[in-house]
Amino acid sequence: MDELGLIRLLTRDLALTPAVKVGAGDDCAVLDVGIPDRYVLLKADAVVEGIHFLADTPPRKIGHKALGRCLSDIAAMAGTPGSALVTIGLPRRFDPQQVTAIYAGMNALARRYEMAVVGGETTTNPDRIFLSVAVLGTVARDKCVLRSGAKPGDAIFVTGQLGGSLAGKHLEFDPRLAEARWLADRFTVHSMIDLSDGLATDLRHVLTASQVGAEIRSQAIPISAAAKRETRAGDSTKTPLLAALTDGEDFELLFTLAGRQAVPLLDAWKTQFPALPLSCIGKITTAPGLKLRDPGGVRDLTAEGYVHFA
């Protein structure tokens, strides 16, 4: 059974209450807990030794990644993080310096975003470090952006440059919190998601949730220098374009808004965030499915994110 099949099984019969505005299936849960004008956002995620980092990964970067993944999800709802809880499973013989440095990485990132680390648990995971982080954030009720609001005619945008994250960015990325809030404050963002599973897969999550399709242009996909370098060096069997479409852990934002807002947005963005590229990569369509337009024509992008050229 694959991960998506398992998640479908597990989310079929979850306990619910009227406070739950959005439950499982978006970047964060959205809760009405009685804050006037605001919702609470709740997100938990984990990084595991040997899967998301290695035994010799610099430990501050492990902490940065563990918290940063949750913050990227808070950003995808246009939210503001408030507090984090940390649960760490450690082998019986652990290195206190390594663990302290993991926490230092988390605390440094937390301070940068003026949030708190409010505790958690230490427990035993005999074979490897397992680091689970839960984050509570909030968002203005009328600014919260879901995956499910994309509309035909929307322009599709991504921040940053995609692909090749494993070369380093996956341990050092900046969650796009300020950018997402600025966007939601000034534009009517219809849908948003953070890119963690790869552009093709994450865009498909938006399309499924919104019951629409999309056509993206291959020449508009912003390809990272790392993705290009890996192909040149022979380190990847993927072309740079395929890496940008399918590599995971970019931790950039993908969002959609009405096509007529595209040019004003691009202009305002350049002034506001001159160091971070913003790319319009295509448009939302009424016809379902995800298509890639390149100089040779229009082709299907499969659910797995891989491009099968006809």
Place this chain on the structure above:
Amino acid sequence: MDELGLIRLLTRDLALTPAVKVGAGDDCAVLDVGIPDRYVLLKADAVVEGIHFLADTPPRKIGHKALGRCLSDIAAMAGTPGSALVTIGLPRRFDPQQVTAIYAGMNALARRYEMAVVGGETTTNPDRIFLSVAVLGTVARDKCVLRSGAKPGDAIFVTGQLGGSLAGKHLEFDPRLAEARWLADRFTVHSMIDLSDGLATDLRHVLTASQVGAEIRSQAIPISAAAKRETRAGDSTKTPLLAALTDGEDFELLFTLAGRQAVPLLDAWKTQFPALPLSCIGKITTAPGLKLRDPGGVRDLTAEGYVHFA
């Protein structure tokens, strides 16, 4: 390095914000997120295969325990749970039926307390199941009970019967949510904690946080039938009293209130919760330390929870 030493190290330099009313070090974090008259409670905890349950533990009970541990901590603040997030780390070859049943156990407990399960993450933990749960609850600002409020002269109470939890109760316990809220609504509870590490250790947490001492009476400690049975069967090297003092995972409440409230409380409790024993086990003292009074005299209880008879 032991767990307490590690926790001291990790909590030395946590990021903080003005919203944090109580950070690391109590049963839950207490946050002011702008709900009029209420605080948010946040708690995360984990259960790990081979540590907190076994490969052949009935999976619904694994789910019950994972969520129940957090609910016991929400109870210890006199709070009400609202929503839970679940992060599960699974070996690559997992049994979908086992995982579904674990979630069924969590959802059943969640429904019993009218709370929601709002999502989470699935990830890989190659060697064993690692189940991390984060719970958001709330509590009336003037009813939130901390560990740090015990006062000399307070009577010390525990609910239920203690010791021998590993014989079964650790997988089936009822978090004392209704009892704790009833208490906080009707009495001025000075301090409260849930019993997860064993009475002697958990009471010591209250004493340290409150900068007081305590004297408890051996003949007043409610000893569970399981603890007595294990001694009779030769399954434990501990006496039943020692088991009640030092076994973990009772998931009962320990709390203190002014001595003059002790008798009115015991009377009202019997009417309200006839099936759940409530025991006054001793009193808070100005002199630091934890002492055990038995027919032979007064002795020290050590930090480790073991009784060294002089």
